[in-house]
Amino acid sequence: MLIEVKDLVKDYRVGILKNRCVRAVDCVSFSLQVGETLGLVGESGCGKSTLARLILMLIKPTFGRVCFEGQDLTDLSQAELLKLRREMQIVFQQPQQSLHPRMKLAESLAEPLRLYKLVKSKAAEKERVRHLLHEVGLSEEHLERYPHELSGGQAQRVALARVLALKPKFIVADEPTSMLDVAVQAQILSLIKKLQQEHKIGMLFISHDLEVIRGISDRVAVMQGGKLVEMGSKEQIFREPQHPYTKFLTGTVFELPTRLKRDNLRLVH
Numbered sequence: 040m041l042i043e044v045k046d047l048v049k050d051y052r053v054g055i056l057k058n059r060c061v062r063a064v065d066c067v068s069f070s071l072q073v074g075e076t077l078g079l080v081g082e083s084g085c086g087k088s089t090l091a092r093l094i095l096m097l098i099k100p101t102f103g104r105v106c107f108e109g110q111d112l113t114d115l116s117q118a119e120l121l122k123l124r125r126e127m128q129i130v131f132q133q134p135q136q137s138l139h140p141r142m143k144l145a146e147s148l149a150e151p152l153r154l155y156k157l158v159k160s161k162a163a164e165k166e167r168v169r170h171l172l173h174e175v176g177l178s179e180e181h182l183e184r185y186p187h188e189l190s191g192g193q194a195q196r197v198a199l200a201r202v203l204a205l206k207p208k209f210i211v212a213d214e215p216t217s218m219l220d221v222a223v224q225a226q227i228l229s230l231i232k233k234l235q236q237e238h239k240i241g242m243l244f245i246s247h248d249l250e251v252i253r254g255i256s257d258r259v260a261v262m263q264g265g266k267l268v269e270m271g272s273k274e275q276i277f278r279e280p281q282h283p284y285t286k287f288l289t290g291t292v293f294e295l296p297t298r299l300k301r302d303n304l305r306l307v308h
């Protein structure tokens with residue numbers, strides 16, 4: 040098992056006096072196999088990003104545990120977590136977030152290699168950067184460019200190359216294509232899928248978009264109000280949704296509950 044999440048809870052303290060509590064993630068449990076893609080879908084504010092950040096231990100859970108290859112991450116010190124972080128990466132919605140605005144791409148790609156001492160010489164570093172560029176479908180002419188000189192799709196390719204440089208075993212893709220044009224979106228999705236399959240990376244893929252989830256996932260988890268209300272193979276979820284919320288999401292129920300009509304839900308059906 041690559042990832043095991045058990046009874047995960049996250050309460051945020053809110054209000055001026057921090058005396059009110061929002062339960063963003065409510066008793067979530069699931070597991071993920073090596074090389075598997077779990078699609079996580081749900082309305083805005085249901086807790087998807089919080090769950091992703093908890094799994095990566097970017098924030099501490101209130102209760103529950105997260106195991107990576109059998110090791111409980113909630114017990115680890117910051118230094119121990121830092122070592123594991125190379126193997127657990129995130130791809131953000133806005134690739135610019137992970138690229139330094141004043142670093143040329145050559146430096147941006149070399150940085151993770153140096154940080155984790157993954158190459159032994161300058162020549163090996165150059166070779167690895169070139170290989171990474173080709174893997175994500177960019178050419179060497181891009182190496183001298185700054186992030187603002189790239190299109191959204193190119194910037195997401197660079198962000199993917201930086202993640203790949205670290206040879207991760209697990210990645211969270213948090214709406215990685217939602218800011219891109221539809222045509223570019225399809226190219227980046229198939230690139231993510233190809234890289235994930237070639238490198239046998241386990242992936243939690245977060246999206247509002249059911250068509251995207253259908254295309255990329257092996258299994259699908261549906262989240263509502265901080266809870267996982269349904270989980271199953273892609274075929275089960277899309278053909279025979281069980282939970283009323285999932286039935287609504289997959290379009291088998293056309294009568295929208297009033298509360299859902301109000302929510303900022305981006306549906307493709």
Ligand SMILES: Nc1ncnc2c1ncn2[C@@H]1O[C@H](COP(=O)(O)OP(=O)(O)OP(=O)(O)O)[C@@H](O)[C@H]1O
Nearest residue numbers: 051052053061063082083084085086087088089090
């Ligand atoms: N740092 C925080 N402090 C207080 N409340 C927070 C914080 N981060 C998130 N929340 C609340 O927790 C709930 C879940 O938020 P989260 O960002 O995880 O949802 P989401 O499903 O990822 O939404 P979206 O799809 O819009 O990004 C929301 O009610 C949000 O307002």
